[in-house]
Amino acid sequence: MEENFTRQKVDTLNITVYAEQESKPTAALLNKQSFAQEKDNRRLNFKAKDISTVNNPKPSDLAIVIAPEENKAANELATKLLNNQNLRLRIVTGYDNVYEKVSEIAKELEKALELGLEITDFMQIYRRGISMDKVQHQLSIFTNGIAKINLDRPAVIGDGITLLQKEEAQSLAEFFDTKKDNYKLKKFVPASGAATRMFKFLHDFMSGYDPAKETINSYVNRVKDNSLPVFLLGLERFPFYKEIAAEAEKHISCPDMENENLREDARHYSFIKTMMSEEHFDYANKPKGILPFHMYNECRATPVYEHLREAVAYANSKGETHVHFTISEAHLNGFLDAINDARKKVETDSGVKIHFNFTYQHKETDTLAVGLDNRPFREEKTKLLFRPGGHGALIENLNRLDADVVFIKNIDNVRHTKMETIATYKKALGGILVKLQEKIFKYLEDIDNGTITEAQLDEIINFAEQELLLDISPDFDKFTLENKYLYVKEQLNRPIRVCGMVKNEGEPGGGPFWVKGKRGRLSLQIVESSQIDMDNKIQGHIFSQSTHFNPVDLVCGVKDYKGNKFDLRQYVDDNTGFIVQKNRMGKEVKSYELPGLWNGAMAGWVTVFVEVPLKTFNPVKTVNDLLKPAHQKPV
Numbered sequence: 001m002e003e004n005f006t007r008q009k010v011d012t013l014n015i016t017v018y019a020e021q022e023s024k025p026t027a028a029l030l031n032k033q034s035f036a037q038e039k040d041n042r043r044l045n046f047k048a049k050d051i052s053t054v055n056n057p058k059p060s061d062l063a064i065v066i067a068p069e070e071n072k073a074a075n076e077l078a079t080k081l082l083n084n085q086n087l088r089l090r091i092v093t094g095y096d097n098v099y100e101k102v103s104e105i106a107k108e109l110e111k112a113l114e115l116g117l118e119i120t121d122f123m124q125i126y127r128r129g130i131s132m133d134k135v136q137h138q139l140s141i142f143t144n145g146i147a148k149i150n151l152d153r154p155a156v157i158g159d160g161i162t163l164l165q166k167e168e169a170q171s172l173a174e175f176f177d178t179k180k181d182n183y184k185l186k187k188f189v190p191a192s193g194a195a196t197r198m199f200k201f202l203h204d205f206m207s208g209y210d211p212a213k214e215t216i217n218s219y220v221n222r223v224k225d226n227s228l229p230v231f232l233l234g235l236e237r238f239p240f241y242k243e244i245a246a247e248a249e250k251h252i253s254c255p256d257m258e259n260e261n262l263r264e265d266a267r268h269y270s271f272i273k274t275m276m277s278e279e280h281f282d283y284a285n286k287p288k289g290i291l292p293f294h295m296y297n298e299c300r301a302t303p304v305y306e307h308l309r310e311a312v313a314y315a316n317s318k319g320e321t322h323v324h325f326t327i328s329e330a331h332l333n334g335f336l337d338a339i340n341d342a343r344k345k346v347e348t349d350s351g352v353k354i355h356f357n358f359t360y361q362h363k364e365t366d367t368l369a370v371g372l373d374n375r376p377f378r379e380e381k382t383k384l385l386f387r388p389g390g391h392g393a394l395i396e397n398l399n400r401l402d403a404d405v406v407f408i409k410n411i412d413n414v415r416h417t418k419m420e421t422i423a424t425y426k427k428a429l430g431g432i433l434v435k436l437q438e439k440i441f442k443y444l445e446d447i448d449n450g451t452i453t454e455a456q457l458d459e460i461i462n463f464a465e466q467e468l469l470l471d472i473s474p475d476f477d478k479f480t481l482e483n484k485y486l487y488v489k490e491q492l493n494r495p496i497r498v499c500g501m502v503k504n505e506g507e508p509g510g511g512p513f514w515v516k517g518k519r520g521r522l523s524l525q526i527v528e529s530s531q532i533d534m535d536n537k538i539q540g541h542i543f544s545q546s547t548h549f550n551p552v553d554l555v556c557g558v559k560d561y562k563g564n565k566f567d568l569r570q571y572v573d574d575n576t577g578f579i580v581q582k583n584r585m586g587k588e589v590k591s592y593e594l595p596g597l598w599n600g601a602m603a604g605w606v607t608v609f610v611e612v613p614l615k616t617f618n619p620v621k622t623v624n625d626l627l628k629p630a631h632q633k634p635v
Contacts, residue, residue: 011042013119015106016049016060018077019098020067023048026099033103035110042113044106057081062109062119063088064102066095087119089126108132115139121376124384129364137574138367138592142374146577148533152522154546155512160469160524161501161548161609164428172431173424179434180317186403187315189307190394190597191289191325191335191411192361198291198623199284201227202272209269211253216265227624232268234627239292239300244281248274287331287411290338293620294416294631303620304335305342306414312352313423314430315407323356325411326397332358359400365393369584369591377589385589392577392594395601399568401558405430408554408598415618415630425612429498429555432610439463440492440606441561447485454481460488468492468606471522495566495605499526499598500553500612504546507619510599511546512609524607526550526598530578548609551617552598556605568601576600 017023017030027048030036036044047060051073057063063081067074069092081088094101111132112122125135157163164172196203205228209219220228235241248271274280283291289307292300304325311321327335335358343354366386369377377385398406407426415422443460446452452460464470470491479487501512510528517523527543534540559565577600578593595601618630625631 012045013042013062014045014047014060015062015064016047016057017098017102018049018051018054018057018063018065018067018074020052020071020074020095021050023050023098026102029099030102030106033106035103035106039110040114044109046102046106051077057084057086059084059086061087062123064091064105065089066091066098066101068092068095087123089123111136117376118382120382121384124386125368128366128386129362130366130368135368139370139374139376141577141592142370142579142590146579147575148536148539149513149525149527149531149576150516151527151532151539151542152514152516153542154548155501155514155524155609156547157611160512160514161611163611164425169425169428172429172435173427174431176427176431176434180430183317183404183434184322184402185315185317185405185407186322186324186401187307187311187407187409188398188401189289189323189325189409189411190391191287191303192328192331193288193411194284194328195286195288195291196284198288198620199276201225201622202231202276203284205272206276211265211269215262216268227622230624230627234624235268235271237627237632238623239295239626240275240281240283243300244271244275247280286334287328288620289325289327289411290331290334293414293626295633299345301416302338302342303411303414304338305346307409307411308339308342308346308354308356309350309419310409310414310422310426311354312346312350313419314426316352319351320353320355322403323354324397324401325356325358326394327358327360329360359397361388361393362396365389365396365594367592367594369582369589372588372590374590377584377587379585385584387582387591390578390593390596392572392596392599392601394597395568395572395594398556398558398597399565404557404559405433406556406558408552408556410552410619412620413551413553413618414620415615416633417630418615421613422616425500425616426553426555429500429553429610429612432608433496433498433555433557436467436496436498436606436608437557439467440496444489444493444561447489452485457484457488460492464488464491468608469524470606473521492606493560495568495571495602496557496608497598497602497605498555498608498610500551500616501548501609502551502553502612502614502617504549505614507549510550510596512548512550513542513546523603524609525603526596528596528599531576531599548611549617550598551612551619553612553616554598571602571604573600573603576603 017027019026027046030046036046051067054077057077057080063086065074065078065088078088078090091101108126109122115136155161251274252266252270275283289303291302293303294301308323311323315321325335339356347354367389369385369387371377379385461472465472476484476487504511510526513525513527514522515525515527529543532539532543558568572595574595576595579590580593581588581590620626
């Protein structure tokens with residue numbers, strides 16, 4: 001008896017390739033590939049046309065126009081496709097091998113379809129430069145969650161952290177000065193953050209205070225927040241006071257000018273409103289880096305100005321210094337103005353030539369957002385939602401720098417005084433880095449040259465354990481000699497970071513710990529509280545015993561012993577990111593933040609922790625921090 005089989009209809013996706021020439025042979029080759037074969041009742045069918053022969057393109061599910069950017073006919077064709085509402089990709093690279101380029105695109109499309117995504121989804125992802133493997137990885141993270149860090153113990157002085165005495169720091173700084181001209185130095189400043197949180201309590205005040213119904217004092221008593229009284233008491237000590245006050249005086253509204261208390265409230269309210277309003281100073285929506293932090297006589301200094309001063313103090317070689325800021329593209333003009341205002345004065349005062357540049361957070365580091373059901377979240381039904389990948393995305397920016405030694409410090413960690421101390425300890429960290437690199441590079445070169453004896457190999461292992469604090473495999477002695485060499489090279493041939501740590505005085509944030517990896521190996525890592533399972537009493541206790549805090553004060557060696565740049569992406573622990581929940585247009589969405597720049601993004605680096613003085617750490621998290629001695633001119 002003959003069985004009847006009902007064959008499901010095959011969904012054919014027609015893809016038309018428009019290239020400069022020899023299109024038909026290319027289409028024939030593409031249709032023979034595995035991605036063009038039927039799979040899950042779906043197949044890709046390729047057609048191809050020479051651009052010069054097409055006047056009225058026929059509709060297809062996806063059009064790929066591949067030709068150089070300057071090809072006028074290709075650009076006109078792409079416009080016609082757009083006008084016809086035909087989905088299309090305009091490709092301006094890889095046109096010298098159309099088959100290879102389209103194959104690459106087709107393989108990515110195939111992965112997208114296997115994930116249940118639509119062609120429109122694929123195009124959004126592809127145009128951002130995000131691989132489908134990354135999308136698949138992110139979706140699996142939402143489904144499976146992120147494993148918490150397994151703390152073994154806190155890093156403390158004598159067990160993970162080196163104590164640096166003042167005399168030793170001075171000696172190391174002098175050593176660095178003798179070596180710095182051999183290196184291309186660069187100062188790397190993450191500076192994209194807006195000042196929103198810095199002025200949060202003032203934003204709350206503007207939202208919750210009605211001058212017609214209550215006094216400022218009654219508002220303070222009602223909300224029980226002392227931040228506002230501190231701000232108002234110190235008002236005239238802020239570097240921006242005179243400029244804002246002059247404008248605010250024009251807008252004071254007070255029904256009873258004879259009442260001194262009401263008059264004072266009206267003046268304060270007008271000042272805050274003028275400082276916060278978009279039509280005037282709009283401070284909360286500007287980046288921290290371009291706000292006035294300090295006063296030098298009549299000169300108002302921004303964090304940008306202070307970072308330029310720091311750069312010439314410790315990151316200059318051969319009479320030049322190079323500073324790199326990562327910023328938001330929307331704030332480029334503000335940063336250019338701030339740098340141009342500061343550079344000439346700093347160059348004149350120091351005699352050091354300042355070079356600077358900017359990068360933005362790359363779109364390919366954005367991550368896909370999902371709903372609470374872990375399915376991709378869409379706006380307007382078809383548009384996928386992407387969110388910035390957090391400061392861990394900046395590993396891409398760091399990876400593209402042309403430098404030998406990179407100094408990293410956050411934009412808001414500057415101070416009015418103690419530049420000599422800051423420079424000494426920063427150069428001391430640089431001196432430690434250079435000394436370690438010289439030793440590591442010599443060992444690796446000797447291994448390559450075959451001049452290492454077994455006795456010298458023991459010396460290298462001792463160095464790795466005692467100075468680099470690497471956890472060497474307990475099976476090392478069982479390895480063959482050849483495998484011992486390979487193992488040592490793998491352990492030592494990595495980017496290096498020397499991290500300044502300050503004593504913990506209750507600041508929120510991460511700190512230095514010994515972390516146990518999946519295979520039980522220990523490593524030194526900077527860990528945030530959000531990475532810890534605080535419900536686990538043992539882990540919570542270990543975290544609470546931390547003696548030091550991470551001030552983001554790093555000096556990094558990013559080239560190997562042959563002078564080649566490391567691919568820093570190879571040393572990221574992808575399993576140490578964060579899942580965060582946000583509200584988007586009234587709906588809850590989840591997004592994935594990449595492993596933090598100095599957390600999981602540097603997990604595979606050789607890591608050295610050194611205690612630095614607390615006076616080198618002076619962040620401005622709220623505007624009231626500017627009233628602290630570190631940000632005020634000494635009396």
